[in-house]
Amino acid sequence: MIQELTEGYGHIFEKALINDIIQVGTFKEIPAGHKMMEIGEFVKSMPLLISGAIKVLREDQDGDELLLYYLEKGDTCSMTMACCMGQHRSQIRAIAEVDSKLIMVPIAKMEEWTSKYKSWRNFIFESYHNRINELLSTIDSIAFYQMDERLIQYLKEKARVNKENIIKNTHQEIAYDLHTSRVVISRLLKKLEQMGRIELHRNYLEIIDL
Structure with missing residues (x-):
């Protein structure tokens, strides 16, 4: 986990933060097709994607799905973070698109690291920015294409x-x-x-x- 975390996030996070993640993070290998998160579940940790890809979907009242975006190496999910911080139930479904490796970070550390590490704070803001842009692209696709x-x-x-x-x-x-x-x-x-x-x-x- 140490080598993969350093390779994936060493250019983003300072060494002290990498060490903190190693201390509390849980390494997981997820096979393609595995459902990682379901709509309505409480979110207890957020993912840092080491390799692979995760597709994030929404569901309407009839049970039909819509693909929102993919998470890839170096990404995390801003919707997961929002649910974590507000202690809300998940509003998305996350499924491994391909075999994936990730590190799950406990929600208790998220606020602490936001005030403690500038790199973590920047990473969170950048993630929100990227996911919003992807959601806007999805909306544009539905509305205009x-x-x-x-x-x-x-x-x-x-x-x-x-x-x-x-x-x-x-x-x-x-x-x-x-x-x-x-x-x-x-x-x-x-x-x-x-x-x-x-x-x-x-x-x-x-x-x-x-």
Whole structure:
């Protein structure tokens, strides 16, 4: 944990803070597809992502999901922090997109470190800034983009996060993430295939030219 924490956050945090995190943090390895946080749960610690990627989703009153953003190496989740500080129940669902490693930091240390370490305070503010920008991008996508544009944007981001052009999600899973129907997604994917931009296979699709 020490080496991975130093490699991931040593350029952000001072040595004393790194040592404090080592003292109280809990190292976890999360397999792809594992649900790390559920809507309605109380949040007892916040994650520092060492490697991998976590997708963060919201759910409407009908149980349909919407992908908000991804957390990657060097990130933490501002929504988790807000729930921690206010002792509120989680309003998001977090699922490992790929095999991931992270360190869970107890909420009791968050306020202490905010006043004690300038690097931690800057990290928290930067995280809020980044997540707000990502949420605004999601809102813009829903408000101003057609579904075919949103799908292309989604596939590009998925490929970037997974570091490969193979997307192993089903049409239904993609529909869940984009808060639409499987029929719509299947139709648009078929159209992209006819344009030569993707290739559809039985259990996956391959990006050719997006």
